[in-house]
Amino acid sequence: MATDINEIRNEIKSLKQKKNSQLSLVWLRFKKNKLSVIGLIIIAIIFFTALLAPVLTPYNPYQIDMTNRLSSPSSSNLLGTDALGRDVLTRLIYGSRIAMLIGVLIVLFEGFIGIIFGIISGFFGGLPDKIIMRLVDILRSFPVIVLAIAIAGILGQGLFNVVIAIGIVGWTTYTRMVRSKILVIKESEYVENARAIGESTFSIVLRYVIPNAIPTAIVMVCIMMPTALIASATLSYLGLGVQPPLADWGSIISSGRNYMLEAPWISTSAGFFIMFTVLGFNFIGDGLRDALDPTIKRN
């Protein structure tokens, strides 16, 4: 109990210091979840190494060195080299640039479509809702990766085609989530109240519905980011994604596959990169979901 009260006092104190904004409150709650902070650190490290790749890496990711093929991890090549003698760590760090770029592009693409459809579907209901939701049902009834492969196959390789191939199914998740959130908001007393003082529909959507749906959308983005990363890595593993010699995590795993016995570090370290990034985003997503919802009881 005593610690509880102290905690509340601290919260109030820091609230006063930080000018009492919604954002500082969210940060305060987010901070309490240790896993989320770890997630944030992981993603920050990956983000900054990706940003500063040319400064941090002593090697060129495309520099072939046939004299140094498949050498095991050492002080000069921390994660060893691949079949063409390229430094694996360097390639992975450059790969995180592409992973981040693709991840962000996919999430923006599918998030934009999905959230707009979700708002239309949830708020206006009726025929538009029926059409959108049936479209969602149809798209969801395909195995996601098979559909993505088919679309990537039709569109051909390349970064933007990967974004389209994955986003074309991905937006349905946003639509479903945003729609269900908006159905709740629409029935809420503050929307009824807004109508009772004569706010127009447009203004209700703009000022009441969207701001209250934003936390859901933010959490969705954090949760969908790893899905997007895995999907794009899968596509490039299958050779449908980003073109070699561009360094991409999926294609690095794929190229290391033939040397699994002699040089297991190539595929494994790429696998670990993907795993940690996905974990990082998931941790952040969990923390944000709790931090953005003031109704969840904290113990």
Add this chain to the structure above:
Amino acid sequence: MEELLRISELKLNFNTEEGLVEALDGVNLSIKKGFFNGLIGETGCGKSITGLSILKLLDNNAIIEKGEILYNNKNLLGFSEKRMQKEIRGNEIAMIFQDAGSSLNPVFTVQKQLEEAVKMYRKASKKEYREIVIEELKKVSLPDVESLLKKYPHQLSGGMKQRVMIAMMLACKPALLIADEPTTALDVSVQAQFIQVLKNLKERFNMTFLYITHDLAVVNEICDFVSVMYAGRIVEDVSVRELFKNPLHPYTIKLVNSVLTAETRIEDLEEIPGSVPRLINPPKGCRFHPRCDEAMEICQEKIPELIEVNNNHFVACHNRLRGDDFGQ
């Protein structure tokens, strides 16, 4: 006494999966300008629906069969949604709901909420908006207004939120304020303060209220006139003094006798047998007859009309119409 709004013969059904719910069956209600008009009755008798139908904020499955809602001699039922929103809601008639806590937009500060309301009706500079907002908050006797402006709804207490709500409504300057059980979610001491705020408003700004509640103690405290509602019909229309002194309808009599005061003991309280009928297949004739001690044959057949039996005292009961027990 001037009438601000008159509902006549309003019949309203809800189309539900279980069948047609006859929620309002010929409601007649007159709201007198500059007074507190009470609307009382048990849960589910159609009080809130009556309030919502004035603003036309009903769900899509509501069907208005017939009737009129006259406001300044204009029938609101004939207004389009757009016209209701532009001309009536907020600037003529506003409504506060039961749970103020969830009636405020959780992502806006108090200042922003109120500014939004002000902006709909007045153009002013940023500084002026702030001043208007502060002025409105002071009207509802909120302390320490300056520090309140930057707060979010979840940082306020229930009583404060309810007052912020009222301030928001006042900012729209409505002629009629419909309050739907505004004190139900508040504890007793806060209720008393809140009622005082409303009383001050009425006196200072000559506002008209439609006060919907099931709490007779509050009615006694605040209302000037009372309409008693039972199962979608108005059964009695009376001044608040007469309501407690000389109730006429058997339902009203039982309702008044079921109020717990400091003097009554629980054994002396009268209980009304049975419960409000389901309105999918309501009783024929007078809807109260299955629970009424004085029910006669005619009560099962014919709907009693709301008739003036004394000066400004209306009642809808076959027994009272025969005039054999006036003033009981």
